[in-house]
Structure formats: C-alpha cells, structure tokens
Amino acid sequence: MQALLDALVTGLAQGAMIALVALGYSMVYGVLKLINFAHSEVFMMGAFAGFYLLNALGGADHPVLAAVCGTLGAMALAAALGVLVERIAYRPLRERSRGRASGNVRVTPLVTALGVSVLLKNVAQLAFTARYKSYPQLFGHTRLLIFVVTLVTMGLLQLLVHRTWTGKAMRALSANVEAARLMGVRTGRIIAFTFAVGSGLAALGSVLYCLDQSQAYPTMGEVIGTRAFVAAVLGGIGSIPGAVLGGGLIGILGELAKLTQYSGGQDVLVFFVLIVVLLVKPAGLLGKTGSEKV
Amino acid sequence: MTPGPRVSPAARRLLLAAGVFGPAVLLEVGLDRFVADSSVRQLVMTAAINVMIAASLNVINGMAGQFSIGHAGFVGLGAYAAAIVASHLHLALGGGDPTFAHSLVVVPAAVAAGAAVASLAGVLVGLPSLRLKGDYLAIVTLGFAEMFRLVLTSVPLDAKSGVAGAIAKLGGQIGYSGASGQGVPLYAGPLWVFGAASLIVVATWRIKFSGWGRALRALREDEIAASAVGVDPTRYKVTSFVIAAFGAGVAGALSAIMRDGIGIVQPDQFDFRLSFDAITMVILGGSGSITGAVVGALFVTFTVKLIELAQGLDAVRLFQSEHAWLDLNALRMVLYASVLIALMIRRPEGLFGEREPLFARKPRGAAPAGAA
Amino acid sequence: MRTAHPTRPEPQVADGAPLLALRDVQVAYGGIHALKGVSLEVGKGEIVAMIGANGAGKTTTLKSIARLLPLAAGSITFAGQDLGRLDTESVVTAGISLVPEGRAIFPNLTVRENLEIGAYGHRDRRAMGETIDDVVQLFPRLGERMKQEGGTLSGGEQQMLAIGRALMARPSLLLLDEPSLGIAPRLVQDIFAAVGRIAESGTTILLVEQNTRLALAASSRAYVLRTGEIAKHGPSAELARDPEIRAAYLGG
Numbered sequence: 001m002q003a004l005l006d007a008l009v010t011g012l013a014q015g016a017m018i019a020l021v022a023l024g025y026s027m028v029y030g031v032l033k034l035i036n037f038a039h040s041e042v043f044m045m046g047a048f049a050g051f052y053l054l055n056a057l058g059g060a061d062h063p064v065l066a067a068v069c070g071t072l073g074a075m076a077l078a079a080a081l082g083v084l085v086e087r088i089a090y091r092p093l094r095e096r097s098r099g100r101a102s103g104n105v106r107v108t109p110l111v112t113a114l115g116v117s118v119l120l121k122n123v124a125q126l127a128f129t130a131r132y133k134s135y136p137q138l139f140g141h142t143r144l145l146i147f148v149v150t151l152v153t154m155g156l157l158q159l160l161v162h163r164t165w166t167g168k169a170m171r172a173l174s175a176n177v178e179a180a181r182l183m184g185v186r187t188g189r190i191i192a193f194t195f196a197v198g199s200g201l202a203a204l205g206s207v208l209y210c211l212d213q214s215q216a217y218p219t220m221g222e223v224i225g226t227r228a229f230v231a232a233v234l235g236g237i238g239s240i241p242g243a244v245l246g247g248g249l250i251g252i253l254g255e256l257a258k259l260t261q262y263s264g265g266q267d268v269l270v271f272f273v274l275i276v277v278l279l280v281k282p283a284g285l286l287g288k289t290g291s292e293k294v
Numbered sequence: 295m296t297p298g299p300r301v302s303p304a305a306r307r308l309l310l311a312a313g314v315f316g317p318a319v320l321l322e323v324g325l326d327r328f329v330a331d332s333s334v335r336q337l338v339m340t341a342a343i344n345v346m347i348a349a350s351l352n353v354i355n356g357m358a359g360q361f362s363i364g365h366a367g368f369v370g371l372g373a374y375a376a377a378i379v380a381s382h383l384h385l386a387l388g389g390g391d392p393t394f395a396h397s398l399v400v401v402p403a404a405v406a407a408g409a410a411v412a413s414l415a416g417v418l419v420g421l422p423s424l425r426l427k428g429d430y431l432a433i434v435t436l437g438f439a440e441m442f443r444l445v446l447t448s449v450p451l452d453a454k455s456g457v458a459g460a461i462a463k464l465g466g467q468i469g470y471s472g473a474s475g476q477g478v479p480l481y482a483g484p485l486w487v488f489g490a491a492s493l494i495v496v497a498t499w500r501i502k503f504s505g506w507g508r509a510l511r512a513l514r515e516d517e518i519a520a521s522a523v524g525v526d527p528t529r530y531k532v533t534s535f536v537i538a539a540f541g542a543g544v545a546g547a548l549s550a551i552m553r554d555g556i557g558i559v560q561p562d563q564f565d566f567r568l569s570f571d572a573i574t575m576v577i578l579g580g581s582g583s584i585t586g587a588v589v590g591a592l593f594v595t596f597t598v599k600l601i602e603l604a605q606g607l608d609a610v611r612l613f614q615s616e617h618a619w620l621d622l623n624a625l626r627m628v629l630y631a632s633v634l635i636a637l638m639i640r641r642p643e644g645l646f647g648e649r650e651p652l653f654a655r656k657p658r659g660a661a662p663a664g665a666a
Numbered sequence: 667m668r669t670a671h672p673t674r675p676e677p678q679v680a681d682g683a684p685l686l687a688l689r690d691v692q693v694a695y696g697g698i699h700a701l702k703g704v705s706l707e708v709g710k711g712e713i714v715a716m717i718g719a720n721g722a723g724k725t726t727t728l729k730s731i732a733r734l735l736p737l738a739a740g741s742i743t744f745a746g747q748d749l750g751r752l753d754t755e756s757v758v759t760a761g762i763s764l765v766p767e768g769r770a771i772f773p774n775l776t777v778r779e780n781l782e783i784g785a786y787g788h789r790d791r792r793a794m795g796e797t798i799d800d801v802v803q804l805f806p807r808l809g810e811r812m813k814q815e816g817g818t819l820s821g822g823e824q825q826m827l828a829i830g831r832a833l834m835a836r837p838s839l840l841l842l843d844e845p846s847l848g849i850a851p852r853l854v855q856d857i858f859a860a861v862g863r864i865a866e867s868g869t870t871i872l873l874v875e876q877n878t879r880l881a882l883a884a885s886s887r888a889y890v891l892r893t894g895e896i897a898k899h900g901p902s903a904e905l906a907r908d909p910e911i912r913a914a915y916l917g918g
Binding site for chain 3: 165168169171172174175176178179180181182183184185186187
Binding site for chain 1: 434638
C-alpha cells in the first residue's frame with residue numbers, strides 16, 4: 001500500500017515535469033500542425049545548459065541563487081535555441097510552400113524536424129560526450145518544488161493564452177493562418193514566440209527533472225521526450241489542460257509499471273497507450289474532433 | 295507508343311529477367327571465388343539489403359506521400375522471425391554446415407516467415423493510423439518500432455512461462471543466436487540476397503508505373519479530388535504500407551541469415567538509427583524515385599563502411615585516444631542530418647526528384663497533351 | 667457606425683483620384699494564369715461590385731489586393747501608397763480589411779474573441795469597445811451569442827461575424843468576398859442591408875458576388891470579369907439593363 005502511494009506521488013511529480021515538456025509539443029503543433037521532433041532535444045540541451053549554469057553559479061553553495069538564475073538562464077538559452085531551429089529549419093519551408101501545393105509538401109517539414117532532432121542529439125554527443133553528468137543536489141523537497149512550479153507555470157500559461165493579445169493571436173493562428181494574417185497578426189513573430197515559450201518550458205522541465213533524478217545525458221531527450229509527446233497526444237494535442245492531464249497520467253502509469261516485474265516495460269506501456277488512444281479517440285482526451293482539412 | 299526496336303513482349307520480358315537475375319546467379323557462383331575478403335562480401339550483401347530497405351520504404355514515404363519513421367521495426371521483425379525459423383529448420387535438417395541444397399528449403403521458409411510477420415504488423419499498424427489525417431502514421435510507426443525493441447530488451451531474462459518466457463528465449467539485449475545458441479545458420483548466399491533485392495526493385499518499379507502508382511500519386515496530390523473519382527484513400531494507403539512492410543520483412547530476414555553475416559540478431563541493430571538511415575536513403579535520392587532509393591542505399595552503406603574502416607586506422611585511434619569526444623558515428627549522424635536539412639530547404643525533391651534518370655521511360659498511360 | 671481609426675489618419679485622396687487603383691494586375695499560381703491584366707478603380711465612399719462566373723478571377727483579385735497572392739505584374743495603389751511592397755499584415759494596418767470567401771471565422775474562439783482579434787492591428791481598448799457595440803447594433807443576433815464559440819454559429823451568423831470582425835479594424839476599404847454564398851435567403855437580406863449601412867457610414871466597399879442581381883442592386887458601379895480579364899464595366903444600373911449581361915448572368 002505504501003509502495004502504491006509512493007508510486008502515485010512520484011508519478012505525479014514525474015507527470016508534472018512531463019507535462020511541461022508536453023506543452024511545447026502541443027503549442028507548436030497548435031500553431032504549425034507540425035510535430036516538432038526537435039523539441040525533445042531542446043529539452044536535453046536545456047538540461048545541459050542548466051548543468052553548466054547551476055555549477056557556474058555556485059551549485060550547492062548558493063542553492064537558491066543557483067536554482068533560480070540557473071533555471072531562468074537555461075530557459076532563456078533553450079528559448080533561443082528553439083527560435084533558432086524555427087528560423088533555420090522550419091521558416092524557409094513555410095515561405096517556400098506558401099501559395100502552392102505540391103506532392104511532398106507535407107513530408108518535407110517532418111523530414112526536417114527529424115533531421116534537426118538527430119543533429120542536436122549527435123552534436124550533444126560530440127560536445128558533452130555520452131557520459132552522464134551529475135547535477136548538484138540543491139534541495140531536499142525537489143518533488144514538492146516540481147509540483148508547485150509546474151502548477152504556477154500552467155496557470156501563467158493559461159493566462160497568456162486566454163487573456164493576452166498574443167495568446168488570442170496564437171489561438172487564431174492555430175485555427176486559420178491566412179485569416180489570422182488578415183487580422184493584422186504577424187504570424188511569423190507569433191510562431192517564433194510560440195517556439196520560445198515551448199522551448200523555455202522544456203528547459204524548465206529538464207532542469208527540474210535533473211534536480212530530481214540528478215543526471216543529464218545526451219539521449220535523455222529520446223526517453224523523456226517520447227513520454228512527453230505521448231502525453232501531449234493522450235491529452236489532446238493542442239490543448240494545454242490536455243497536456244497537463246496527459247503528463248499526469250503518463251507519469252503515474254510509468255511509476256505503477258515500475259511496481260510490476262516488468263519494470264523496464266514502462267516505455268512499452270507508454271507506446272501501447274499511445275496506440276490505443278489513437279485507435280479509440282484520436283483527438284485525445286480533451287482534444288476537439290475538429291474537421292481538419294486534408 | 296514507346297519507340298524502340300521491335301522485340302516481342304515475351305522476348306523482352308525474358309531478356310529483362312535474364313538481365314535482372316543473371317547477375318545474382320553469377321554472383322552465387324563467383325562471389326566467394328573472386329572476393330577472398332569476407333568483410334568485402336559482407337559489405338556488398340549489406341548494400342543489397344539496404345537497397346531492399348530503401349526501395350520498400352520508398353513505396354510508402356515516396357510514392358504514397360505518407361511518412362513512416364519506424365521502418366526499422368519491420369526490418370527487425372523480419373530478422374527475428376527468419377532467424378527463429380531458419381535455426382529450427384536447420385536443426386530439423388540435421389544441423390552441420392549450411393549447404394546449398396538445404397538453403398533451397400530454409401531460405402524461402404525463413405524469408406516467407408519474416409515477410410509474413412512484418413506484413414501482418416504492417417496491417418495492424420497501418421489500418422488505424424492511415425485512416426487518420428495528419429502525422430499520426432509518423433507517430434505510430436515510431437511508437438511501434440520502439441515498442442518492438444523495448445519489448446525485446448526489457449523482458450526479464452529469467453522469465454520461464456507465458457509470453458514473457460517466449461520473448462526471454464530471444465536473448466533480450468544480448469540478442470538471439472539460434473535455437474541452439476550456436477549462432478543463426480547463415481544460409482542465404484548471394485543468389486538469394488541479390489535475387490531478392492532485384493525482385494523488390496523490379497516489383498516497386500512495376501508498382502510505380504502501373505495504375506496503382508498513378509492512383510497513389512493522385513492521392514498524394516489531392517486526396518479529396520482522388521477520392522471523388524473513386525480512389526479509396528484508406529485502401530491504397532494501407533496496401534502500400536503493407537507492401538513496404540513486406541519488403542522490410544524480406545530485407546530483415548535475409549540480413550539475419552545472410553552468408554558472411556554475424557549470426558546473431560540484436561534489438562539494437564533495429565533502433566531508430568536504422569529508421570533514420572532508411573529515411574536518409576530515400577530522401578537523398580529523391581522520394582518517389584526508385585533509382586534514387588538505390589543510389590541512396592549504396593551511399594549510406596558505403597559511408598558507414600568508410601567510418602568503420604577509418605576507426606580501424608592507427609592514426610584515427612591515436613587521435614581518438616587524445617580526443618575522447620570524437621565519436622565518428624555521431625559525426626556521421628551530424629553530417630547526414632545537416633545534409634538532409636539543407637536538402638529539404640534548398641532542394642526538397644532530392645537528387646533525382648521522382649525521375650528515373652537511367653531509364654527515361656514515361657509513366658504508362660499518361661495522356662498526351664491535347665488528346666481530349 | 668463609428669469609423670475613425672484610433673491612430674491612423676483618414677486616407678487622403680485628391681479630388682477625382684481613386685482610393686484604390688489596380689493597374690494591369692497579373693497573378694499566376696500553380697501554373698495557371700489567373701489574372702491576365704486587371705485594371706480597376708474604386709473611389710472613396712463607393713460600393714463597387716465585381717461580378718462574373720466561377721473561376722473568372724474575382725476572388726483572386728481580392729486576394730491580390732490583400733497581398734495574399736504574389737503579383738506577377740502590374741501595380742496596386744491605395745491612397746497613393748504602393749501595396750505591392752507591403753505584406754498582408756501591413757495592408758490591414760494601412761486600412762484594408764478582407765472578409766474572405768467561406769468566412770474563415772475562428773471556430774475555437776468565442777464570438778467576442780473573434781471580434782476582439784479583429785482589432786489586433788490597433789489594439790485600442792476604447793475603439794474596440796465602441797466597435798463591438800456598433801457591430802452588435804448592426805447584427806443583433808451576434809449580441810445574443812457573444813460567449814458562444816464561433817464554430818457553433820450558423821452559416822449566416824458566421825458571415826455576420828466575419829463582417830463584424832473585419833469592421834473591428836476600422837478599415838477605410840472593406841473587401842467582401844461572396845457574402846451571400848451558402849446562406850439562407852432571409853439572412854442574405856439582413857447582410858446586404860448591413861452592407862448598405864456600413865457604406866453609409868463612409869466605409870468604401872469592393873464587393874465580389876456571384877448573385878449578380880444582388881450585386882448590381884447593392885452597388886453603384888460594377889466590373890464584369892471573364893477569364894482573368896475585365897470584360898465590361900460601368901454604372902450598375904446600366905449593366906443591369908445590358909442585354910448581354912442579362913443573358914449571361916441574370917437568366918434573360
């Protein structure tokens with residue numbers, strides 16, 4: 001029983017962190033209808049940025065300063081990376097395909113996204129080597145911290161999306177790019193902003209994750225990124241509450257799987273959930289079954 | 295009408311068959327004799343297997359305009375199925391050294407098993423995801439391939455009963471080396487490997503220039519318009535997906551039992567890297583172009599080999615001992631990814647686009663301008 | 667209907683000079699030469715209609731004015747400003763709003779939010795509040811549905827919302843693309859009555875409409891497009907009597 005409760009608490013903390021990453025997938029998919037495969041690698045890069053910043057800021061000697069400034073710094077760097085990826089890899093494709101439809105228009109951005117993901121992962125491999133980097137231990141109650149930070153962030157994000165001009169523009173853009181431009185919305189800027197926010201949240205998630213799990217390594221994006229992605233689809237890609245719900249479910253599910261003898265099967269389960277969701281309710285738990293144009 | 299020398303269709307087919315499969319027969323007899331170095335033979339056969347992987351992926355990613363990023367999963371399923379069937383048949387036939395006579399039984403059975411399992415998985419994966427719009431196929435194929443790998447690696451090896459026990463027999467992370475643990479019997483000689491590669495290339499060629507290929511192209515360009523003229527999108531997409539899975543299964547099967555192979559199948563041979571390599575092969579040459587897929591496959595095979603060779607050089611070893619960060623494989627992936635991104639931005643149609651540069655043949659049935 | 671823009675001064679045009687002028691505009695996309703040299707003028711305060719069959723290039727003309735399509739040749743000037751060098755977003759800020767064909771409201775936003783985003787170009791709270799009041803006066807049905815999501819409205823209501831949304835920017839020139847398409851006849855009357863009132867308040871209107879009878883009745887002048895070219899133009903009342911037009915578009 002105690003084990004079950006522990007699993008639930010750990011699962012919720014994990015889920016909160018996963019939700020932060022899932023939001024990035026969801027937001028970018030919302031505005032571009034593109035699965036940003038590179039997002040998981042931005043998450044990983046955020047972990048490394050946090051690692052170096054936290055240590056440079058004194059690490060365990062000044063835990064609060066290191067945590068606050070280090071995390072914000074990592075978020076800023078990740079946001080910059082996200083915007084850079086959008087600028088270099090995705091924007092040229094959008095400008096090229098504008099106003100014309102040709103055969104593989106749809107496949108091209110996916111290939112590019114995949115390419116950016118592989119590129120970042122292997123650059124990290126070269127730059128940081130495959131060895132695990134141990135995070136400084138700053139706090140005792142990391143779980144609680146993860147929880148609070150995630151909830152506050154979600155609240156702020158909800159405000160951003162529903163109460164600000166930028167948020168309204170993001171939602172308009174996700175429904176109809178051309179119509180949004182006709183309202184005077186600078187879609188390019190909104191898209192860049194979306195990448196920045198999503199990437200910043202991923203870095204927040206990764207620093208929290210590493211504070212809890214204590215390690216950063218180049219392939220961490222694959223593992224956590226995939227879980228986050230599944231969380232986004234499960235909750236309904238494009239929906240913020242959906243990402244939170246999906247993250248929570250995936251986190252708890254993963255911890256419960258660890259209680260069984262197939263502890264390594266956590267990710268098998270995650271994918272299984274994904275496929276079942278797509279079969280039964282492809283729009284996700286909180287997503288809307290909109291009539292998407294072909 | 296196609297201009298050219300007048301040869302009866304039957305004779306032309308015969309000539310074509312001889313041209314395509316003759317080399318395979320010659321290689322079966324001659325490869326061992328003329329190429330003494332087994333690593334070179336292995337390289338050449340691996341190239342043929344990669345051609346199969348690329349040509350089959352090209353059906354779904356190139357011709358059908360869908361995007362699968364889990365091709366490695368189908369290759370892996372084919373490999374495991376073939377390895378199991380081949381090693382059991384091998385024992386049933388009395389063991390010993392693989393003989394050519396026995397290969398006539400073992401290889402077809404193993405390849406059929408691999409292809410069947412992969413095709414079945416193709417139906418299971420394709421049916422739900424191809425019905426949906428958007429990029430679901432990409433997600434699901436990725437999920438499927440990872441699941442396949444994770445199921446194999448994460449099963450506790452001491453499991454004795456049930457499904458877990460059966461999977462545990464496949465050796466987990468360490469890999470499967472035959473029913474006896476002595477290695478997977480390597481039956482498939484050049485005849486089989488090159489024969490199958492030729493068959494798959496010819497088959498995808500026929501698909502491309504048939505009414506089927508035209509329907510796929512129409513679907514890719516405009517799904518609504520195509521379904522308005524009676525092309526059922528789901529049927530075409532699922533079928534082409536299954537064809538792609540079938541080809542991947544054949545490729546995987548032959549890679550597991552290929553002569554001069556390594557005699558063991560491991561989950562990590564079929565990780566995301568293989569899927570990405572396969573995508574690179576298809577995109578580099580030009581999605582939709584079979585010539586492109588072949589050229590892409592050869593290119594990737596040989597760059598991988600080059601890196602392997604480079605890692606063996608003393609100078610490189612010395613350099614690496616001083617610069618631990620220099621992971622040549624990571625460097626290769628960085629290069630591939632950069633090339634791919636640049637290509638997508640500058641020339642998304644790849645090297646050849648959809649053309650078949652060495653075989654300037656117009657798609658059959660293309661209405662001449664002004665015919666209406 | 668209050669029309670003064672909170673920041674942008676009313677566009678000034680010399681006497682007799684048009685507010686909007688297209689000179690030999692050509693547009694090509696997807697291998698189709700959609701506009702083969704369209705020249706037209708719209709004076710300040712006018713309602714001008716463009717009529718013609720499907721595929722004649724009416725929507726293309728509007729889209730090229732809104733800079734949603736690249737120009738192959740020709741020029742578009744608005745109050746003396748060359749639009750050719752602007753992007754869509756800047757055209758909106760310059761004072762031109764397009765109500766696109768098929769309405770293109772944001773189904774995931776509430777009716778109020780749809781209207782609010784229309785004011786994105788100036789983001790002036792006061793002007794926004796005033797225009798929302800004006801729009802509700804113009805289309806009382808929208809007032810009852812402020813909190814509903816746009817996607818839940820009927821076709822006619824969506825058209826009203828799309829027009830209202832465009833008005834939120836306080837445009838000097840309103841481009842209307844097929845406002846009657848697929849809408850119940852009773853609501854079409856309401857919508858055209860509203861268009862008349864918008865014009866009375868001083869907003870210039872360029873109207874594309876397949877329903878030729880409606881279009882000619884609502885406008886003072888009209889252009890007839892045929893396969894990417896202007897086939898005819900003149901006062902709407904004259905065109906309505908033109909035997910050729912009657913035969914081709916008014917069913918005799």
